Amino acid sequence: TQHLLARVAGAKDLGAFLHVDPDLALSRAAAADTRLAAGEAGALIGVPLAHKDIFVTRDMPTTAGSKMLAGYLSPFDATVVERLNAAGTISLGKLNCDEFAMGSANENSAFFPALNPWDRTRVPGGSSGGSAVAVAAGLVPATTGTDTGGSIRQPASFSGITGIKPTYGVCSRYGMIAFASSLDQAGVFARSAEDCALLLSAMSGFDERDATSVQQPPQDFAAQMLAVRDGATAAQPLKGLRIGLPKEFFPAALSADVNGAVRAGLAELEKLGATLVDVSLPRTELAIPVYYIIAPAEASSNLSRFDGVKFGHRAKSYGNLIDMYEKTRAEGFGAEVKRRIMIGSYVLSHGYYDAYYLQAQKLRRMIADDFQQAFQHCDLIAGPVAPTVAWKQGEGADDPVKAYLADIFTLPGSLAGLPGMSVPVGLGDGGMPVGLQLLGNYFKEGTLLHAAHALQ
Ligand code: GLN
Numbered sequence: 499t500q501h502l503l504a505r506v507a508g509a510k511d512l513g514a515f516l517h518v519d520p521d522l523a524l525s526r527a528a529a530a531d532t533r534l535a536a537g538e539a540g541a542l543i544g545v546p547l548a549h550k551d552i553f554v555t556r557d558m559p560t561t562a563g564s565k566m567l568a569g570y571l572s573p574f575d576a577t578v579v580e581r582l583n584a585a586g587t588i589s590l591g592k593l594n595c596d597e598f599a600m601g602s603a604n605e606n607s608a609f610f611p612a613l614n615p616w617d618r619t620r621v622p623g624g625s626s627g628g629s630a631v632a633v634a635a636g637l638v639p640a641t642t643g644t645d646t647g648g649s650i651r652q653p654a655s656f657s658g659i660t661g662i663k664p665t666y667g668v669c670s671r672y673g674m675i676a677f678a679s680s681l682d683q684a685g686v687f688a689r690s691a692e693d694c695a696l697l698l699s700a701m702s703g704f705d706e707r708d709a710t711s712v713q714q715p716p717q718d719f720a721a722q723m724l725a726v727r728d729g730a731t732a733a734q735p736l737k738g739l740r741i742g743l744p745k746e747f748f749p750a751a752l753s754a755d756v757n758g759a760v761r762a763g764l765a766e767l768e769k770l771g772a773t774l775v776d777v778s779l780p781r782t783e784l785a786i787p788v789y790y791i792i793a794p795a796e797a798s799s800n801l802s803r804f805d806g807v808k809f810g811h812r813a814k815s816y817g818n819l820i821d822m823y824e825k826t827r828a829e830g831f832g833a834e835v836k837r838r839i840m841i842g843s844y845v846l847s848h849g850y851y852d853a854y855y856l857q858a859q860k861l862r863r864m865i866a867d868d869f870q871q872a873f874q875h876c877d878l879i880a881g882p883v884a885p886t887v888a889w890k891q892g893e894g895a896d897d898p899v900k901a902y903l904a905d906i907f908t909l910p911g912s913l914a915g916l917p918g919m920s921v922p923v924g925l926g927d928g929g930m931p932v933g934l935q936l937l938g939n940y941f942k943e944g945t946l947l948h949a950a951h952a953l954q
Pocket of ligand 1: 646647649677793905
């Protein structure tokens, strides 16, 4: 813990952390030492990590990357944090992210951007940018993140590390500041599938405080990852595994470097015994408009709670109550958050609800059905995480639609609520890392981790 605290202090310019608490971390480390000295066993006792600043914590401030939550201290811990604390992990602090997890580059953080350690002139991806940077730069071995439309898979890909977003409902959303509740899901970043499996086992499982938490018994994802497949050999651990390649995930516009690295990863999977099959997800392109209607709609509702009364920021001077709300929200929210609140309010308003929101909901169901069709022919689906490698800082800043379009390969799985991973498979333009996206059917985290582990 001491060593990593020094590394964190020395890497301040990367912008990974929004808050570090060395004293608290060292006292937790001492407590972990006591547990270990007493002979307690547990893979995570004494493992330093850090949490995306979207998880509320009672002993450190929580901002969600927004000025709106300035001065806010939660009276409770998010379930994910509570469980990882109980498992003996040591949190060093809170990690930078896009404001309320809205973004793909960490440039929507109200505080400062996070820089990609592979090339500091480039973005690390987002919204869980700080989480990816902290692992990629070796500041902590693992971090938590959240993925609503790709915010774990895309920064993992851009930063050359491994990330997993489980099936919707596997991790509790209790204490995770809500962006789009029907999509939000917690997950992990680490250097390997194995580390992801250990963390995910500890943080997942039913929680009665989240109404969409899935009632399944605690899972040992590491054991599922290591399970031996029928007919597998040491050289071909993936024998019998069918991996579907949706043709829509390999469009002509996919950049050649990403295509090359992804194909190399697929060839590796084949060598390990997997069979590649062609499948189709015909509504892939529609996932973009569908997501950018549903997510803002839910966000506009969720963010109505930030009114200057209950949490964080309140305007200093105002006239009546309405004026107080307006000034508080005008000052507290950044441009992207305001844009989404406006889009969301519009698509939910009378007269537009049927034309936009209801249509989007119907298409969401069809996108999920397309996956079930595809899974008739394969066990996992593979493709790129993003159409390009990490772009330069500032490049996407004035064109939000360009960033939205780059979410094309992560949004379909999110809308369907499926588990997904990003696994590093090579380098693309500028020597930047490229991730392979693996998607599984509901509750197939074990199969995902199994394939990722074999590849590593
Ligand atoms: N890039 C997507 C967005 O801006 C996804 C964000 C996320 O998964 N939190 O909404």
